Amino acid sequence: MSVFITRRVLQSLVVVFVMSLLVFFGVNIVGDPIDMLINPEADQEDIEAAIRALGLDRPIHEQYWYFVVNALKGDLGKSFIFAEPALKLILQRMPATMELALTAMIMAIFVGIPLGVFAGLRPNSKISKTIMAGSILGFSLPTFWVGLMFIMIFAVMLGWLPSTGRGETTSLFGIQVSFLTWDGLRHLLLPALNLALFKMSLVIRLARAGTREVALQDYIKFARAKGLSSSRVVLVHVMKNIMIPVVTVLGLELGGVIAFAVVTETVFAWPGMGKLLIDSIQLLDRPVVVAYLMITVLMFIVINLMVDVIYSILDPRVRLKDVKS
Amino acid sequence: MSTTSEVATQAATIVRPVREQTPVGRFLSDFFESRIATAAVAVFAVILFVAIFAPWISPQDPYDLMVVDVMNSRMQPGEKSLDGMTFVLGSDGAGRDMLSAIFYGLRTSLGVGVMSAIIALCIGMTVGLSAAYFGGRTDSLIMRIVDLQLSFPAILIALILLSIVGKGVDKIIIALVIAQWAYYARTVRASALVERRKEYIEAATCLALSHRRIVFRHLLPNVLPPLIVVGTLQTAHAISLEATLSFLGVGLPQTEPSLGLLISNGFEYMLSGKYWISFFPGIALLITIVSINLVGDQLRDVLNPRLER
Numbered sequence: 001m002s003v004f005i006t007r008r009v010l011q012s013l014v015v016v017f018v019m020s021l022l023v024f025f026g027v028n029i030v031g032d033p034i035d036m037l038i039n040p041e042a043d044q045e046d047i048e049a050a051i052r053a054l055g056l057d058r059p060i061h062e063q064y065w066y067f068v069v070n071a072l073k074g075d076l077g078k079s080f081i082f083a084e085p086a087l088k089l090i091l092q093r094m095p096a097t098m099e100l101a102l103t104a105m106i107m108a109i110f111v112g113i114p115l116g117v118f119a120g121l122r123p124n125s126k127i128s129k130t131i132m133a134g135s136i137l138g139f140s141l142p143t144f145w146v147g148l149m150f151i152m153i154f155a156v157m158l159g160w161l162p163s164t165g166r167g168e169t170t171s172l173f174g175i176q177v178s179f180l181t182w183d184g185l186r187h188l189l190l191p192a193l194n195l196a197l198f199k200m201s202l203v204i205r206l207a208r209a210g211t212r213e214v215a216l217q218d219y220i221k222f223a224r225a226k227g228l229s230s231s232r233v234v235l236v237h238v239m240k241n242i243m244i245p246v247v248t249v250l251g252l253e254l255g256g257v258i259a260f261a262v263v264t265e266t267v268f269a270w271p272g273m274g275k276l277l278i279d280s281i282q283l284l285d286r287p288v289v290v291a292y293l294m295i296t297v298l299m300f301i302v303i304n305l306m307v308d309v310i311y312s313i314l315d316p317r318v319r320l321k322d323v324k325s
Numbered sequence: 326m327s328t329t330s331e332v333a334t335q336a337a338t339i340v341r342p343v344r345e346q347t348p349v350g351r352f353l354s355d356f357f358e359s360r361i362a363t364a365a366v367a368v369f370a371v372i373l374f375v376a377i378f379a380p381w382i383s384p385q386d387p388y389d390l391m392v393v394d395v396m397n398s399r400m401q402p403g404e405k406s407l408d409g410m411t412f413v414l415g416s417d418g419a420g421r422d423m424l425s426a427i428f429y430g431l432r433t434s435l436g437v438g439v440m441s442a443i444i445a446l447c448i449g450m451t452v453g454l455s456a457a458y459f460g461g462r463t464d465s466l467i468m469r470i471v472d473l474q475l476s477f478p479a480i481l482i483a484l485i486l487l488s489i490v491g492k493g494v495d496k497i498i499i500a501l502v503i504a505q506w507a508y509y510a511r512t513v514r515a516s517a518l519v520e521r522r523k524e525y526i527e528a529a530t531c532l533a534l535s536h537r538r539i540v541f542r543h544l545l546p547n548v549l550p551p552l553i554v555v556g557t558l559q560t561a562h563a564i565s566l567e568a569t570l571s572f573l574g575v576g577l578p579q580t581e582p583s584l585g586l587l588i589s590n591g592f593e594y595m596l597s598g599k600y601w602i603s604f605f606p607g608i609a610l611l612i613t614i615v616s617i618n619l620v621g622d623q624l625r626d627v628l629n630p631r632l633e634r
Contacts, residue, residue, distance in 0.1 A: 015473060136622075140614045142565045144572045145588055145607040152600050163596070252476075259478040263569055267592075278573055281488040289488050296481065304476050 004312055012305045019297045023290065024067050076294060077287030079280075086291035090273050096166060097272035100264065101257045103188060104195035105250065112200045113246065116207025117234065123212060131204060138201030143260060147194040147267035154190060162187050164269035191268040195261060199253055206249055210242030217241075244311075251307035255300045355627045362623035369616040376431045383425035388580075417590060417602045426587055427609045433583040434610065437494060438564035441501035445563075446556050448502065449509025454540050454548070456510070457517030468514065471507045479504040480566060487575040497576050501563050512555045516548040550628035557621035561614045568610055584610040 058066070070076070076087045119128035155163035166187050214220060215238065223233045262274030269275065273292060280288035346354070357363050375382065416422055456467040474482070483500040490496050520526065521544065529539045568585030570576035577583050582590070584606045591602030 018473070136618065137615070140561070140565075140618050141611060142568050142572075142585075142607075142614070144569055144585075145603075145610065148588065148592060148595060148603050148607070152595055152604070156596060156600075255476075256478040259481040262480070262484065263573065266573055277484075278575075281484075281575055289485075293485055297477075300477055 005309055008305055008308050012301050015301055016298065019301075020068060020071070020294075021064075023293055023297070024064050071294065076291035079285050079288050081280075081283055081285045081288075086287045087295070089276060089288060090291055090295055093271060093273040093276050096270060097258060097261050097265070097274060100188070100191055100195060100270060100272060101254065101261055103192040104199065104257055105254060107192055107196035108199035108203050109246075109250065111196075112203025113207045113239075113242075116204040117211050117238065117242070119204065120208040120211025121215065121234065123208075128208075132208070135201040135204040138197050138204075141197070143194060143198060144263045144267055146197060147191070147264055150190045150194055151267070161190050163190070166271055191264050191270050194267070195257060195264045198260070199250070199257060202249065202253065203246060206246050207242055210245055211238055214238050214241045248307060248311050251303065251310065255303050258296070258299070352627060356623060359623050359626075361619055365616040365619035365623070368612060369620060372431060372613050372616065373435070375428055376435045379425075379428040379432045383422075383428045385422050385425045387421040387426040387429055417587075417594075423587075423601060423605055426582065427584070427606050430582055430584040430587050430606055431609060431613065433494075433577065433581055434564050434567060434585070435613070437498060437501070437567050437577075437583065438560050441498045441505070441563050441567075442556060442560040444498065445502045445505040445559070446509050446552065449506040449511075450513050450545075450552060452506070453510040453513030454517055454544060457514045457521055458536070458540050458544065464514075467510070471510050471514075474507040475511065479562070480569060483566060483570055484573070484575060487570060492576065492578045494577060494581055497567060497570065500570075501566060504566070505559055505563060508559055509552065509555060512551050513548055516551050517544055520544055520547045554621055554625045554628060557617060557624055561617035561621065564610070564617070565614055584613075 074087055075085065078084065079086050079089055082089055115131050119131045122128050151163040154161045166184065220233060220237055223237050224230075228237075258274075261270075261272060262277060264270065265272045265274040266278050273295075276288065277292045280286070280292070357366075380386065417426065452467055452471075456464045483497075483504040486500040486503060487496060490500075526539065526543060529543045534543075567576055567583060568588070571583050571585030572589040574589070577586055579586065587606035588603045588610070591599075591604075591606070594602050
């Protein structure tokens, strides 16, 4: 087990190194770092000072070293627009994005799994066919358009729910969250549902496929023959065995949800880091874009690492295969 | 299912062993067994027709400033303008006929989606085939890169690339290709690895044929089925991705509006209840994506030899 985890951590460190090279050379070779990192409205003296501060007058390998040292110190540049460290801006907005992403995930699981298991147990019933048709639609509908339609129906036409912003927030362990107030919940519902829709379809499909496979296994027949109640067979024996693929895919998809939050946040003007990214791209506030990129890359690597480790605990075969090869 | 199609299916099963079918014929009859897939193909054919012939069948040229009149802006669907033109799907803020704008938008969206899918397919296919054929170091290096890339969502990769290089049709195609080639490479490699161990490849190697000939003439035709399936589904994905990126304002420039940009332009009018500017382009996008996805699903079922048919 520890061999496996050590190997995975080492691999992740290599990936971090490769990605830092890619980001560094993306900024410095493909783009012009003076354009990208220094405020175009600054005067000549400021530009020279900034060039020295960033070490842009040094040879390229020294520049990379500067970049790494600064990044490790948490200095990813200053926003042109807000005149604040880019890292701070992003971290300030991260809780809003995380809240949205986690709520969407929870919705996807608690709606998707029951529907998927139902469709798997009764593959030929009308309801199952409706569920599956719905999941195809959920795959095909572009997230941003669904968000617009939600706003149109629930905010403009029916006037039930607000369409923009985060609503009233309260502090929980020093982090601003909106799911504890009624107003915050009302603001959270539409964006979270919008973001959850795609993953929900995915969970439905996974749960259905898993259930159909598991339901034919001998241990299910045995459990039924033993006289266990139908609900116990489904809730314990079936559920346990469909969880492995669902957990892995969801773990990997958590990153996807955070990435897609960019879209949902733009539609619903949700003040998260995705909205910050889009605003920064449009305002040419590149230090924030670069910082967002670095943080997201790091976040993805950590998520992937965690999923691998959890997976290896759930399914020991993975770990053994990897160590042997 | 109606009785007629049941009879037809039965008839097909009775006839099949008697009449020799060509592989293509068998594929076609299998494919069109599903009525949903048949309908999807028909719908997609209509969309393709509209996209190709948009300039000739649109009621107006939505980007000709001589034709577009601001006086006609924000017309309701079905409303008639003073000069006698009917706006079947309404008009947008600049007085453009939405139907024409959608036709032109389909042209751009489909063009970008199909183009990027084809290029990504070619690159991914070549990379995947070489990984599987040469194996060893080449293989593990390529697959590390593929795995690394697949651990990041396509939208994020495209978004970051576009934020560095800027807007434009060529740029969004490049971004989509970079974001998607890895899916093809992985698919091709997986099936090529299975094929590579088969005897016909060994035979070809014994005949001392060149690597190129073996890979492209012997290996490639046998890994095509899964590639076609992934290609279809990824085309739908590329169209959706392009629309999303354009909606976010990093994709196509305003001069070449795709469906995503049309939807984005309608966003500001939506809050005042003028739904049609965003609604109809969205429906067009939805129909396109769903029809391609349904065709892809059916292709997967038909081309998968493991599935009992």
